[in-house]
Amino acid sequence: MSLTAKDKSVVKAFWGKISGKADVIGAEALGRMLTAYPQTKTYFSHWADLSPGSAPVKKHGTVIMGAIGNAVGVIDDLVGGLSALSDLHAFKLRVDPGNFKILSHNILVTLAIHFPGDFTPEVHIAVDKFLAALSAALADKYR
Amino acid sequence: MVEWTDFERATIQSIFSKMDYDDVGPAALSRCLVVYPWTQRYFGNFGNLYNATVTAGNPMVAAHGKTVLRGLDRAVKNLDDIKATYAELSVLHSEKLHVDPDNFRLLADCLTIVVAARMGADFTADVQGAFQKFLAVVVSSLGRQYH
Numbered sequence: 171m172s173l174t175a176k177d178k179s180v181v182k183a184f185w186g187k188i189s190g191k192a193d194v195i196g197a198e199a200l201g202r203m204l205t206a207y208p209q210t211k212t213y214f215s216h217w218a219d220l221s222p223g224s225a226p227v228k229k230h231g232t233v234i235m236g237a238i239g240n241a242v243g244v245i246d247d248l249v250g251g252l253s254a255l256s257d258l259h260a261f262k263l264r265v266d267p268g269n270f271k272i273l274s275h276n277i278l279v280t281l282a283i284h285f286p287g288d289f290t291p292e293v294h295i296a297v298d299k300f301l302a303a304l305s306a307a308l309a310d311k312y313r
Numbered sequence: 314m315v316e317w318t319d320f321e322r323a324t325i326q327s328i329f330s331k332m333d334y335d336d337v338g339p340a341a342l343s344r345c346l347v348v349y350p351w352t353q354r355y356f357g358n359f360g361n362l363y364n365a366t367v368t369a370g371n372p373m374v375a376a377h378g379k380t381v382l383r384g385l386d387r388a389v390k391n392l393d394d395i396k397a398t399y400a401e402l403s404v405l406h407s408e409k410l411h412v413d414p415d416n417f418r419l420l421a422d423c424l425t426i427v428v429a430a431r432m433g434a435d436f437t438a439d440v441q442g443a444f445q446k447f448l449a450v451v452v453s454s455l456g457r458q459y460h
Contacts, residue, residue: 279429282429282430286431286433291344291365294347
């Protein structure tokens with residue numbers, strides 16, 4: 171399910187619209203994930219506060235959305251562009267790659283809430299494919 | 314036997330009591346057919362599904378979306394025995410319709426997104442958790458009679 175030229179342009183256009191709210195979206199998506207999929211909390215046992223809206227969740231949400239924004243910039247070569255992040259996730263963080271899908275789903279839910287008019291089915295499919303390709307690139311070095 | 318907290322029960326009842334089934338059903342089904350196009354394999358006799366606009370305007374999709382939501386309503390009204398409530402529907406989807414049960418999850422995800430967009434900020438993380446738990450039970454029950 172590779173990204174077509176149309177997918178890429180839809181993703182870039184949509185990211186342009188949402189970039190002002192990226193931090194809020196990242197924090198909220200992460201908070202939703204930790205609440206609705208409690209097994210994901212196992213990766214954050216080093217945080218004092220795992221509740222939505224807490225300082226570590228907000229900070230980390232910003233980090234994640236920043237990285238996704240950068241990925242939009244390297245959308246033509248996600249594996250190459252995300253190589254360093256793949257090393258990090260494969261060798262240091264060792265997050266089970268099934269969780270990338272879970273976080274992606276929560277990003278989609280958050281986008282639907284904040285941009286109900288813009289998050290049409292056409293945008294939904296392009297962003298879903300992009301996040302899947304991004305997740306695959308992130309898991310590239312795992313084995 | 315699924316254990317529901319008071320919050321989960323109240324949340325699920327509240328979401329569905331405020332929902333316009335005739336709006337959400339068609340929106341969720343048509344979104345599923347667009348976002349996961351392989352699901353179109355089950356709707357060969359529905360006519361044109363070749364793009365999002367046509368799918369959204371397709372009257373058979375709309376009608377079936379409403380049917381699906383009314384089916385969900387049965388689970389809402391029988392939270393303590395969704396498995397038994399859906400036993401026949403599960404047999405139907407397996408023996409007659411031959412639907413891969415993975416597709417139930419795809420439709421459930423699209424339904425979550427449509428409901429989230431309609432509810433906005435009221436669809437908090439806790440509400441999302443309750444709603445998704447309900448859908449997970451529904452999905453599991455619909456797949457239960459497959460063999």
